[in-house]
Amino acid sequence: MTGGYDVVVLGGGVAGCVLASRLSEDPGRTVCLVEAGPDYGPDHGAWPHSLRDAHALPRDDVWERRTEVHRIRARVLGGSSCVNGCWHTWGSAHDHQEWESAGGPSWSAAAMAPYRHKAVERMRLRQVPDREFSVWARAALAGARELGYEDVDMGAPGGPGCGTPLINALDGLRWNAAFAYLDRNRPNLTILSGATADRLTVRDGRITGAEVVVDGRRETLAADTYVVACGAFGSPALLMRSGIGPADHLRAVGIRPEVDLPGVGANLTDQPGVFVPLTPTPHLNDALAAKEREGELYVSRMLIRAASPNCPDGAWDLHILPSAGDPLFGSLPPGQYEAGISAFVMKPASRGTVRLRSADPDTPLDIDPAFLSDPEGRDLVTLRHGLEIVERLAATTALKPLATGHPSRDLSDDDLRTRLGTYWHPVGTCAMGRPDDPSAVVDGEGRVRGIADLRVADASVLPTVPAANTQLPVLALAELLADKMKEAR
Template identity: 70%
Template sequence: MTLGRTAAGHDAVRPTGHDVVVLGGGVAGCVLASRLSEDPGRSVCLVEAGPDYGPDRSAWPAEVRDARALTRADVWERDVPVHRYRARVLGGSSCVNGCWNTWPSAPDLAAWRAAGGPGWREAELNRHREAAVERMRLRRVPDHEVSPWGRGFLTAAAELGYEEVDMGRTGGPGLGSPLVNALDGLRWNAAFAYLDAETRGRPNLTILADATVDRLTVGDGGRIRSAELVGHGRRHSLTAGTYVLAAGTFGSPAVLLRSGIGPADRLHRLGLRPRVDLPGVGANLVDQPAVFVPMAPKPGLDAALAASEAVGGLYVNRALVRAASAYCADGSWDLHLVPSAGPPLFGRLPPGRYEAGFSVLAMKPASRGHVRLRSADPTDAPDIDPGFLTDPAGRDAAVLREGLGLVERLLASPALKALADPVPGRSARELAARETRELRDLLGTYWHPVGTCAMGPPDDADAVVDGEGRVRGTANLRVADASILPTVPASNSQLPVITVAELLATTFQD
């Protein structure tokens, strides 16, 4: 019996049992499958809902390999609000994002240790971060990849007193560039990094693509008996000693809920039998809201960007400032200011014309949203509400307004005045003056959702997993992806999530 064909053209045979089944082939799933199968005595099966383009990098679609653009080729949904975008391909978000990698603040790491225990101490995370940096081939941005707009931004930020900082480590506010997993235009995604031809050749590793996880069957004592999959119009079962959900902040809670693991009252209303009552499943969704300040490029900036694009050198954003609002913890930051100049993310402009502006991103929002099921059907997209700017005290809106004020100060610099003009009605000052409900209608996102299967200590009634990702009330089930982070870091999430997956892979003894 088969689930379909692999990228290499071979039959993907349905296995009857493994030591570990990893459900979800995003960045965390790729790490886990690779690291866990390093033990030749442990059989591992990795399941991905989207395509696997195989071990030959040159066979992958050009738009997926291109580090200069943000592809939307392999996603779960199209024509939806931007906060719902999520990758559906082996390698996950690393195949569609901006290749940015920054590191959390010291308070972030302290909060995770409080939730996860001593295994999450900063020194341990740093050790696994170094492994992630090496495998993802992270590098500093070379000068030629910083656009004239980015250079003007960094000059203006230095004039305001910001000093250069290492964005790949803890520290404080400052200016700089992220580490990037981009090599001369090639997007070095997690599938390339962790599932190369040698790794795929291990006899104890199986990769099943184009197979969607419907649910887990839960037996007595919370022991998982099988994972039920849907592929090519047929249903299939996988059995394993240990099941690991790595389906992401939106996908992992949805699978748990369809399995009867979650808030019992909501499960009853959907006609699902509650097997483990865990009120935190799908709750605590937190993502970083963004306000975009558009600018009108002057002819000189358009010409410089066109010249860069003509030689294949026009990349997505390569510069940022991390800044602290009045609400920020000491020694940390709660804002990213990111300049962008290039083809628009959405829509089109005439040849030779480009979009320019600034994104103001609230990195440590107090607002919380949720992921809930609309039905028990795995093909029915879940209800995803990020809850942007809903915190009762209005702190998140206030932080964004402070960020808009910083943009206004940056724009006073001659380095930026020479390149672009404000857009009437959408200047930073005018945006900051809008009512919160109007501001909410303009929001985008940084695409770093976390928290829907949050980790916590035994006395945390809302926690879903412990510090090793073990799901409460179950005997052989873990979650190991961004969904277990109880708080969003003041950073991009890719490097932290790969680091966490590296850490959790070391905790498997079975």
């Protein structure tokens, strides 16, 4: 048994950094933050350039390399804030209605607003500076307005429209959650990196220890409260390895069930989309090359929030994302760039699963996003509506002179499925719910059913995905749940 803490936070990603920071503000509370990946230290300049560079999407510090794109997840202190696109947007009032129904009034738009503001301030989120707009981004904004979309604040609840995200990029520096939240000078905060959380030991409805593997050796951390913040893939996996989950599945992989919770690993929700490639004109290539020489070339700096016919009034269920710059995958000759427009389904009806292949934490998980699998075919209809908007946007007087392409609306269903990508926003695998919901894993304060001293506090607790990029909502929910834990002490 290694030491003893008031709180052990398992997972040093976005939510974990927030929780460790807020809970250790009380000097009388000892907190241990556990992260499987590396901690590159308090000196920002000592971090690898790829993680500091806000222009790119680094893929070195991840759990699996050369794998399906929907499986990519960060393995580094700071989590996805170290490897994503530095974008922060917020969902609609309809999202909050779904969350409030599952978790209570703390999840309303009004109740969560202070936590959203705290996250914006701590992450130093800002509007996109004028100098970071490329010719393509400016034309895309003009094209959106040409289609009738009004300018909206992407960092707050609202309605459909066009605009720019809030970004955690400071003059090209990716300001990740570890930089923003972790105070290395607090003697009551221990950061344990390179430590894979294997399982929690359960006895008589309580956790008696958290087993972690460090440099090949197994250690057990003891605490009064354990918080799982390993993300939408890692959190259900840790619970299942601990015997907390669907009993039949646990027995099938040789794990003794401790608490039968069928919702663990179910309800996986991510946002699928299709990228429609366009051919840049020589003028656009030259303009992008000039922007790159200035060190100010960003692939995307604007988006459209759009509503399909299936969408509730006042909400949106599509992101239309124009992009131009270095390709996300592969490479092009110098002076040549990739351009295109993506349509992402923001409120999918399809649900996937996260399951174990074995009890070994080093065995890759069985992750099935089940994109476009809803029986009624609503997601496919929504996607096709998004592709119609893509086609109309590409044909506007603002964008048409910069790139040419071919219509995508005539693609068959099979063609669309083969071209599917992801927005990398998985949620829902340890979903919160009301006491009478048999699929719920946690309550509105993140407390796990059937276990007295265990909470989950990350994207996995959201029962539905917001119509937004999920980093800002996850920051806010971690701020909220940290406050709930403080009140419970």
